[in-house]
Amino acid sequence: MFSRALRTSRAAPLRSSAFSKSALVKRTVTTDAASAHADKDAVPEEDDKPFTVHLSDESFETYELDPPPYTLETTKRELKQMYYDMVSTRRMEMAADRLYKEKKIRGFCHLSTGQEAVAVGIEHSLTKEDDIITAYRCHGYALMRGASVKSIIGELLGRREGIAYGKGGSMHMFAKGFYGGNGIVGAQVPVGAGLAFAHKYNGNKNTSVVLYGDGASNQGQVFEAFNMAKLWNLPVLFGCENNKYGMGTAANRSSALTDYYKRGQYIPGLKVNGMDVLAVKAAVKHAREYATSGNGPLVLEYVTYRYGGHSMSDPGTTYRTREEIQRMRSTQDPIAGLKQKLIEWNVVSEEELKTIDKEARSAVDSEVAEAEKMPIPEPTPKNLFEDIYVRGSEPQHMRGRTLEENYYY
Numbered sequence: 165m166f167s168r169a170l171r172t173s174r175a176a177p178l179r180s181s182a183f184s185k186s187a188l189v190k191r192t193v194t195t196d197a198a199s200a201h202a203d204k205d206a207v208p209e210e211d212d213k214p215f216t217v218h219l220s221d222e223s224f225e226t227y228e229l230d231p232p233p234y235t236l237e238t239t240k241r242e243l244k245q246m247y248y249d250m251v252s253t254r255r256m257e258m259a260a261d262r263l264y265k266e267k268k269i270r271g272f273c274h275l276s277t278g279q280e281a282v283a284v285g286i287e288h289s290l291t292k293e294d295d296i297i298t299a300y301r302c303h304g305y306a307l308m309r310g311a312s313v314k315s316i317i318g319e320l321l322g323r324r325e326g327i328a329y330g331k332g333g334s335m336h337m338f339a340k341g342f343y344g345g346n347g348i349v350g351a352q353v354p355v356g357a358g359l360a361f362a363h364k365y366n367g368n369k370n371t372s373v374v375l376y377g378d379g380a381s382n383q384g385q386v387f388e389a390f391n392m393a394k395l396w397n398l399p400v401l402f403g404c405e406n407n408k409y410g411m412g413t414a415a416n417r418s419s420a421l422t423d424y425y426k427r428g429q430y431i432p433g434l435k436v437n438g439m440d441v442l443a444v445k446a447a448v449k450h451a452r453e454y455a456t457s458g459n460g461p462l463v464l465e466y467v468t469y470r471y472g473g474h475s476m477s478d479p480g481t482t483y484r485t486r487e488e489i490q491r492m493r494s495t496q497d498p499i500a501g502l503k504q505k506l507i508e509w510n511v512v513s514e515e516e517l518k519t520i521d522k523e524a525r526s527a528v529d530s531e532v533a534e535a536e537k538m539p540i541p542e543p544t545p546k547n548l549f550e551d552i553y554v555r556g557s558e559p560q561h562m563r564g565r566t567l568e569e570n571y572y573y
Contacts, residue, residue, distance in 0.1 A: 193467055194222040195492075197281065197439040197501025200236075204509045211241040223443040227426045227433035229462070232450030236442055240511050244520060246288060246441050247506060250280040250499045251524040253304040256313050259532045260303065260320055260334075264476045268536070269320045272347075273334040274301040278471040281498035282405055283308050285444025286373055289452060292341055293368065297356040298375035300335035301405075301470075302345035305375075309342035313531035323538035330541055331551065350376055350383030353402065357389040360400035360461075371399045371455045373448070379410025381424050390428050390461070397460035401451050402428070404463070405438070407470040412483050428463035438466030439498045469496065545571050 199220035207215050217236045224231045257275045264273050276283070279301070286296070287308035298305050306316055311327050319326030320334055327337050337345040343359065346352035356374030363370045376386065381404050393400050404424035408415055415422045425433030436447040444466065451462050469492045473480030480489070506512050512520070541547055549562050549571045558573040 193225050193435050193437045194220060195437060195439045195467055195469065195496045196220065196222075197441075197496050197498045198504045199223065199437065199440055199501075200442045200505060202505075202509050207240070207509050207511060211244075212239050214239055217442055219443055219446060220437070220440075223437045223440065224447060225425070225435040227423075227428075227435075227463075229432035229434055232434070232446050234446075236446045236449075238442070238445075242288065243502070243506060243511050246284055246445075247499070247502050247517075248520055248524050249284045249287070249308065250441065250502065251521055252313070252528050253280045253283065253307055254499060255525050255528040256307060256316065256532070257303060259317060259528065261472070261476070263317070263320065263532075263536075269334075269476075270322075271333055272300070273320065273476040274474070275472050275476070276301045276304050276470065278492070278497070279405065279407060279438070279468045280304060281441040281444055281502075282375075282438045282466045282468055285441040286403075286448050288441075289445045289448035290373065291370065294370045294452070295341055295343060295356070295359045295363075295372045296375070297343040297352045297359060297372070298345065299349070299352060299377055299380060300345065300347050301377070302335070302337050306337040306339055306342060306345065309339040311337065311339045311342070313528050314535045317532050317535035318538050321535060321538065322540070323535065324541040324547075325535075325538050329547075329551065350380040350386050352376065353380075353383070353386045354389040354392075356402070357393045357398055357400055360393065360398040360455075361396065363399055364396070369456045371401055371452050373401045373403060375403045375405055377410065378404055378406045378408070378415045378422075378424060379413070379418065381427060382419060386427075390431055390463070393461040394428075394431055397458070399455040400461045401448065401455055402431075402461060402463045404465045405468055406465050407468050409470075409474070409484065411474045412478065414483065423465070425463055425465035428461070431461050431463050433463040433465070435465045435467060438468035439496050439501065441498055441502055549573070 200217050202217045214237045217238055219234045219236060254277060257277045260273060260275060263269045283304035296305055296309060303316055315327040319328055319330060319332060319337060322330040324330055335345055335347040353374055353376055356372050360372035406424055410418055425435040434447055434451060437443040451464060455462060471489055471493055507514060561570050561572040564570050
């Protein structure tokens with residue numbers, strides 16, 4: 165399932181190879197989180213001085229597209245920040261896991277433990293003027309877009325100080341440049357195309373990053389959005405987070421074509437090692453430059469893995485083996501992979517890395533503790549009805565079932 169494949173700079177078009185013998189061969193990029201390399205003698209002493217990292221030849225596969233460069237310019241400071249960001253995201257998700265099991269978080273809760281490299285790599289390749297929209301596995305994206313741990317956990321707990329006033333929960337989070345967190349499977353994809361349309365209409369040199377899961381890839385609105393984006397040549401990066409399983413179903417049981425980066429057909433595609441944060445950054449940086457240069461949309465596929473179930477109500481072990489999960493945790497973990505490289509390249513010492521770990525975990529734990537102390541909101545009509553209309557545009561009253569239930573603003 166996680167076999168290696170040789171780099172191909174240009175895949176054959178879907179129309180000519182869909183039913184060929186070669187098309188039946190299962191091929192995928194590596195999911196090795198520590199596949200990049202650098203000459204440690206060329207790594208500078210200064211934190212902000214750029215140096216070159218060489219990515220694995222198995223980082224990408226392409227469809228009707230030349231591959232991104234297999235080198236990436238970065239700095240010590242950025243690498244340390246990437247590591248901090250991934251540790252923070254995982255620590256936050258672990259806190260959510262605990263709070264759910266303690267029955268302090270109720271309802272749906274979808275965690276992204278194991279997929280941290282995708283959210284962090286994407287964020288480090290964009291500007292704050294670019295947009296991101298995703299599905300319900302959204303906590304890490306909200307954090308990367310600038311939301312605080314306190315506001316995210318507060319939202320999960322249903323607190324008034326949560327990022328959506330405690331009314332959205334796990335699946336509905338929003339921040340500047342981040343349009344959710346969307347609970348309807350695949351519905352965020354046409355909305356993301358609309359965000360890209362706005363950028364083109366306003367003449368912005370920005371992109372919209374639209375994410376959906378392999379389970380949502382067969383939804384009709386996904387293909388409708390592909391069609392409009394290509395017709396209008398929109399600067400949108402559609403991206404399938406292929407974590408191998410939908411809701412209790414392996415990808416090959418639900419999809420006739422599991423090369424999701426080829427699903428655009430008339431849109432070029434790029435498959436990425438989603439366990440290597442550096443490969444993700446390189447791919448999205450290249451894709452952003454492509455889309456904002458007037459070339460139109462791309463379809464990306466981030467090959468990743470989630471350690472938990474589809475949601476907290478899913479044990480995640482009835483349709484895959486515990487051995488598979490443990491193998492991925494022990495050999496392909498994105499945080500452990502970057503950690504190995506930071507030490508190997510002399511970016512940090514083991515002691516410095518322990519300090520970064522401690523700082524990230526301490527900061528998250530502190531904000532989680534603050535969120536737990538937030539008061540539960542008063543169950544008043546004012547709180548119930550306040551967010552139906554844009555503030556200042558409310559009508560005189562909102563009708564209830566009876567005259568006594570009418571609410572007057």
